[in-house]
Amino acid sequence: MFRTDGYRVKTNDPMYELVPYIMPLRYDACNSVTEEIDLDLMQDYIKKCRAKGISMNHMSIIIAGALRLYSQNPYLNRFVMNRKIYARNHFCVSFVSLRPDRTSDTVNKVYFNLDDDIFTVNQKVQAVIEQSQNSKANNAMDQLIAKLVRIPFLIGIAVGALKILDKYFALPFSVVHASPFHTSLFVTNLASIRTNAIYHHLYEFGTTGIFLAMGQPSKKLVQNGETIEEHKIMEIGIVTDERIANGHYYGRCFKELRRYYRNPELLETKPETIVRDPDVKTKNPKFILK
Numbered sequence: 001m002f003r004t005d006g007y008r009v010k011t012n013d014p015m016y017e018l019v020p021y022i023m024p025l026r027y028d029a030c031n032s033v034t035e036e037i038d039l040d041l042m043q044d045y046i047k048k049c050r051a052k053g054i055s056m057n058h059m060s061i062i063i064a065g066a067l068r069l070y071s072q073n074p075y076l077n078r079f080v081m082n083r084k085i086y087a088r089n090h091f092c093v094s095f096v097s098l099r100p101d102r103t104s105d106t107v108n109k110v111y112f113n114l115d116d117d118i119f120t121v122n123q124k125v126q127a128v129i130e131q132s133q134n135s136k137a138n139n140a141m142d143q144l145i146a147k148l149v150r151i152p153f154l155i156g157i158a159v160g161a162l163k164i165l166d167k168y169f170a171l172p173f174s175v176v177h178a179s180p181f182h183t184s185l186f187v188t189n190l191a192s193i194r195t196n197a198i199y200h201h202l203y204e205f206g207t208t209g210i211f212l213a214m215g216q217p218s219k220k221l222v223q224n225g226e227t228i229e230e231h232k233i234m235e236i237g238i239v240t241d242e243r244i245a246n247g248h249y250y251g252r253c254f255k256e257l258r259r260y261y262r263n264p265e266l267l268e269t270k271p272e273t274i275v276r277d278p279d280v281k282t283k284n285p286k287f288i289l290k
Contacts, residue, residue, distance in 0.1 A: 004173045005182060005207065006086035009078065009279045019243050020083040025204060029080075029243045032199040035254060037261045039217050039232040045264045059129075059189060060122035062214065062236075063093050063112075064267045065260035066185055067121060071114040073253050074277035077184050078244040079207035082167045085244065087279040088207070094180035095187040097132045106132050107180040114274045118267035163205060181206025189214045197235040209244050213237040 023029040042061055049056035070076050070091055077088045092111045108128045112121060165171050176182045181203045190197060190213055197215025202208055215235040222231045240250055260266055 003081070003086060003170045005090070005171075005176050006079065006088045007279050009085040009087050011278050012085060016085065016243070020080050020085065023243060024083055026080065026202045026208075026241055027204060029241050030199075030202055030239050031242045031247075031250070032237065032239050033250075033254065034197065035236045035238060035258065036220075037234045037236060037258075038222070039234045041262055042234075042264065043232075054119065054122070055126065056118075056122055057125070058191075058214070058234075059095065059187070060118065060125045061261065061264050061267075062187060062212065063095070063110075063125060063185075064116075064118040064121040064264070065257055066093070066187075066212070067091065067112050067114070067116060068260055068267055068271060069253055069257050070184065071271050071274045072256070073249070074275055074280075075245040075249060076210065076253060077277065079209050080241065080243050081207060086207075087277040088184055089280055091184045093185045093187060094183040094208075096189070097129055098192060108132055109177075109180050109183060115270045117270050118264060121267075166205070179206055181208055183208050184210075186211045187214070188212070191216045191234065197237040199237045199239050202239055202241055209241040211239045213239075 019029075042058060045061070046056045046058070074087070077091060079086055079088060090111060091114055092109055094107055094109045096105050096107050098105050110124050110128050112124065116124075162171065162175065171179075171182075180186070183206070186200075186203075186208045188200065188211075194216055198213050200211045200213045202211055213236065215237065217232050217234045219230055220233045221228050222233070223229075238254075242250075245253075
């Protein structure tokens with residue numbers, strides 16, 4: 001089946017072709033893990049950036065680290081639809097941000113090139129956050145929802161039709177672009193509402209394969225060589241779809257992710273190489289950013 005957002009995986013191990021039939025639902029295939037990030041190291045890096053006149057934030061570092069991880073581990077950017085595994089032909093991140101009144105929020109969706117460095121990531125994230133701070137500005141998702149709720153009795157029919165199209169056929173690019181659920185990675189910063197990290201479910205609608213939930217910082221004792229120090233730690237609850245990669249693959253990726261978050265300077269330069277998914281033949285021109 002042709003999709004606007006990915007290519008059918010045909011080089012997979014036969015066992016992984018069977019797994020989506022055993023676990024046909026995304027939330028039935030969820031695995032959860034907690035990663036502890038040394039926030040002191042991250043904040044030191046933010047201070048260094050600000051000393052250079054660069055306004056860096058935690059969300060940008062989290063996304064930049066994930067982007068670098070995906071650029072070297074392409075299986076993370078796969079998804080399952082209708083019991084078939086697809087390789088996504090682009091990389092994007094959906095994340096929640098509060099509006100200025102702090103009583104409502106919106107979901108932003110940002111596209112990245114796999115070789116973007118942390119400064120490029122930060123510029124794109126900051127631009128989207130600034131736009132969302134304008135209470136009068138509506139992104140593509142807000143506009144789509146506004147259209148659906150104009151005729152209440154059609155909401156169920158419209159959503160049902162989108163689910164059927166997404167499962168058996170292909171959604172138009174305009175809908176994929178507007179939907180925050182069709183994304184490589186979903187991130188939420190619960191620290192902004194003073195909440196601890198949680199394991200957020202993966203949506204059955206859409207193609208989200210990994211969800212990161214950043215929690216409120218806390219102080220913990222950390223061993224540094226032969227000494228014990230008190231550090232500020234941020235927990236991240238990670239939920240993954242085990243149908244797109246095995247435990248060994250994920251375990252290696254989490255170790256690599258910790259390295260990026262402990263030393264964000266590694267993200268300041270473009271990756272030397274990008275590991276391409278063998279099942280992605282060409283990029284969809286609509287997803288190529290200028």
